[in-house]
Structures are given as C-alpha cells and as structure tokens.
Amino acid sequence: MIDSLQEQNEPQESAGKSARLSHCTDLNAISPPVQEIDSAQVNERMSNLRWGREAKVMARYFLNEELEVIVCLGDITKQEADALVNAANEDLKHSGGVALALSNAGGPEVHIESSALVESYGKIRTGEAVVTSGGKLKCKKLIHAVGPMSGKGDGSEKVLIQKAITSALGLCEIMEFSSIVLPCISSGMCGVPVELC
Numbered sequence: 001m002i003d004s005l006q007e008q009n010e011p012q013e014s015a016g017k018s019a020r021l022s023h024c025t026d027l028n029a030i031s032p033p034v035q036e037i038d039s040a041q042v043n044e045r046m047s048n049l050r051w052g053r054e055a056k057v058m059a060r061y062f063l064n065e066e067l068e069v070i071v072c073l074g075d076i077t078k079q080e081a082d083a084l085v086n087a088a089n090e091d092l093k094h095s096g097g098v099a100l101a102l103s104n105a106g107g108p109e110v111h112i113e114s115s116a117l118v119e120s121y122g123k124i125r126t127g128e129a130v131v132t133s134g135g136k137l138k139c140k141k142l143i144h145a146v147g148p149m150s151g152k153g154d155g156s157e158k159v160l161i162q163k164a165i166t167s168a169l170g171l172c173e174i175m176e177f178s179s180i181v182l183p184c185i186s187s188g189m190c191g192v193p194v195e196l197c
Helices: 037-047 097-106 108-121 157-174
Strands: 012-014 017-019 055-063 068-073 080-089 129-132 139-146 179-181
Touching: 068 129, 080 097, 080 157, 097 139, 108 129, 129 157, 139 157, 157 179
Parallel strands: 080 139, 080 179
Antiparallel strands: 012 017, 055 068, 129 139
16 A cells, blocks of 8 residues: 655646656665654554555555555455555456456446446556546545466566556556555466566
C-alpha cells in the first residue's frame, strides 16, 4: 500500500489535467530508509490507513517524508484505499485469482463496466492499466493493471510488470489519490515467478 503519491517531479500534461507522473525504472531500487523516522509520525500515518483485519504488515519503506510503501499480507478485497489495483488480463474477464476475488467482492458493476470498456476500446494491452468503479469495494476506483503471461521465454516479464505498475500509479496520480493497494501482478494464474512480481 502506498500512502501518498506526492513526488517532486516535473509536471506533465495528461488529458487536460496537470499531473506529476513518476517513472521508476527499477522497482528493485526501493530500499529501507537510511533516515530515522519519528515513531509519532509513523503512528499518525498508520491511523490514516484502514486495513482489513486479515492484513499483516510485512515490511515498511520510507522513500521520502511523504511517500511510504507498506508491504502487507492479507485479503485485498477487505482493504480500504483511494484505489485498489486488480491484477487483470487483457479481456478484463476476472476469471480467477485476485481478479475474480475483487470482481466478486465489488459486485456486478465491476464486471459490467469491465465488459463495456473492452467492448468500446478493445483488449487492454499488456503493461497498461484502466479504471472502473470499485462497486461495493472500499475504494474510489478499481484500477485494472494488465501484466504478462509467463512462458514467452523472452525475459520481458519484468519490464511489462514494471510498465503495468507505472501505468496504475500514473492513473492514481492523475486522479490525485493518496493511497493505493497493489497486489503482485502476474504472480498467480499468469505463472510469472513471484520474485519478478
């Protein structure tokens, strides 16, 4: 979960809105903080986040004073944030794994809106992300990030996963969201080794 997407990058124009988009070229570059963070500051940030009872904090990284990455183990359908990210396929069928769980928890609206998107615009390309409502989920929007399927053997999985995550984060930034819950992309039914996800 990311608490605050505020970055100090140059503004870029996108869809008529000014947005500060950040692009991470290597997601492995995220490392534990070198600076000490005041525990009162941590407690204040934590009180602003609402996780499902099942969520367990596994790791925490402070990238700067306003950007925190919290790695949790839990049920994504129970999380509350501005945006939840769905590990989707290009057809937005939500037929298994995280996608099915989010679609079921979100109710029929998620399926209806997803089908309408694909009908209107065609399949979503690998590495891209699109937005629907979250239906009954505890989020403002559900972002569907399309990751790669394993088995191509061309080594492109890592780059495509990074592209899908960057696309999802970019959408959150355009919508000025400050919290996002992001699962591993392509790790389950897609068969990409979890260490790449």
